[in-house]
């Protein structure tokens with residue numbers, strides 16, 4: 001009885017995101033193995049506890065047959081996940097096309113692809129139609145699993161159509177939508193041919209959240225300038241109905257990282273890494289291999305640093321972990337070859353028979369290896385050209401309480417607003433500036449490092465993923481109560 005009442009006190013949540021926290025790999029006809037998915041959204045949401053949450057999303061794999069679908073649904077149910085099955089064609093048009101070739105670059109200020117500049121081009125329109133169809137498929141699954149009282153929390157740019165589809169099913173559904181990327185200036189958003197439809201659908205949600213106040217402000221201006229609606233301090237108003245818009249900066253489960261550092265296997269890895277890189281300062285980059293992460297620019301800045309500081313050449317090493325992502329999108333394929341070419345050239349130029357300046361890995365590390373790597377790092381380089389938040393910077397800080405290394409952070413990452421005072425902020429496009437930030441970080445006094453680390457560590461350990469989720473969900477509930485009261489009066 002006690003257990004039942006504490007269970008019922010927990011808010012039930014349906015978390016809907018394009019990608020489930022686990023991706024499926026088929027073993028044989030009816031068996032699957034599940035691996036943790038990459039990316040900031042997953043890493044933050046894994047830190048959200050104390051809700052009775054179920055996930056709805058795509059398992060990252062095409063499963064055309066019913067036997068496979070049944071087996072996967074069963075395997076995922078154990079992880080409280082519910083799959084949305086998308087076929088190859090829809091993945092191609094919706095995920096590779098509209099989401100990752102159009103919305104993703106646009107929201108990160110990289111513009112629309114040339115061939116899709118005209119709204120009338122067939123590929124743009126068919127990708128947009130597929131996007132709407134895919135969002136409807138997500139809505140169907142949500143609707144099937146929805147129970148009265150659930151909060152439905154939709155995530156990210158893949159699902160901008162979902163709030164409208166859900167409210168069509170049930171106007172009383174509590175719907176929140178959160179964007180994990182930047183929302184660009186309204187001047188950028190207005191270049192998108194489907195600009196109005198997307199905004200209108202998002203406004204069907206009760207609460208719309210962003211990482212930073214700037215993104216929220218850009219969204220409200222897009223609604224006022226493009227849709228002609230009224231922007232207020234609270235959000236956007238349309239004929240007396242308010243959609244609340246606010247900033248909710250995300251965080252990580254910092255305790256999970258701090259605890260991991262105590263594990264014997266992580267301690268062993270730390271010892272081994274220290275031995276391997278003895279006598280050299282370790283610089284680290286951990287990114288998905290994505291054009292927004294500014295990997296070529298970062299490596300070129302490192303080259304410039306080596307060029308200008310011959311005394312450091314054999315005393316510093318850059319470890320770049322580049323996790324492959326969206327490998328079917330041509331832009332990502334081009335980026336992979338470009339990065340390999342630059343790394344090869346620099347290693348050829350500055351390498352010796354026994355050591356190279358850059359260790360570049362095209363793969364992810366497991367959680368424990370990653371914690372060990374963060375812990376031995378002297379300087380983390382997070383130099384995204386644009387980034388919604390960037391949780392790698394948070395993870396690094398969480399693992400640095402003994403070393404107190406330096407964070408070099410792009411001023412165009414959302415994290416610059418929370419960790420800016422403790423980091424060295426840089427414009428990632430300015431290679432000279434990043435090169436000199438590397439020099440500054442290497443020469444920084446222990447006292448300065450301690451002070452900066454303390455600021456960031458306090459932030460990361462007090463602004464956690466759990467706080468973020470609690471604040472969002474309680475604001476959503478309050479918004480709905482206030483809307484009822486307004487209607488009654």
Ligand code: G6P
Nearest residue numbers: 019038039040041156180181325
């Ligand atoms: C970013 C997005 C997430 C996405 C992740 C990984 O963090 O905001 O929504 O899941 O990248 O990208 P992928 O395309 O592999 O899901």
